[in-house]
Amino acid sequence: MPADLPPLPDDAAMLAYLDAAAVLQGIPVDPAWRGDVLANMRAVAGAARAVLSFPLEDEAEPAPVFAA
Template identity: 55%
Template structure:
């Protein structure tokens, strides 16, 4: 990703788009979770895959 993720701006924007009130005492926790999720997503997306890799057709635990 070339641009940085602004968790606070994303929190405010999505709360407005979804009509979801975020109480002031929850905002810091929501932003922390968005930052953690962004870091996990960046880690997953950074894993190199060959062009011939196919997704599994069935997942079995």
């Protein structure tokens, strides 16, 4: 993993972000859901970290067509 990626935030920081984002967006978060939302945030942060750690050359271009 590249050294320039910051460490993942701890649970307290993620919960503080959850609280602030919920207020700013006007979304009520049931206290019973906080643990599940935190688990989801950890999973998304881990997935984003995996994507960001993948090395790409400067010349990399997106594919013009995606087909299976």
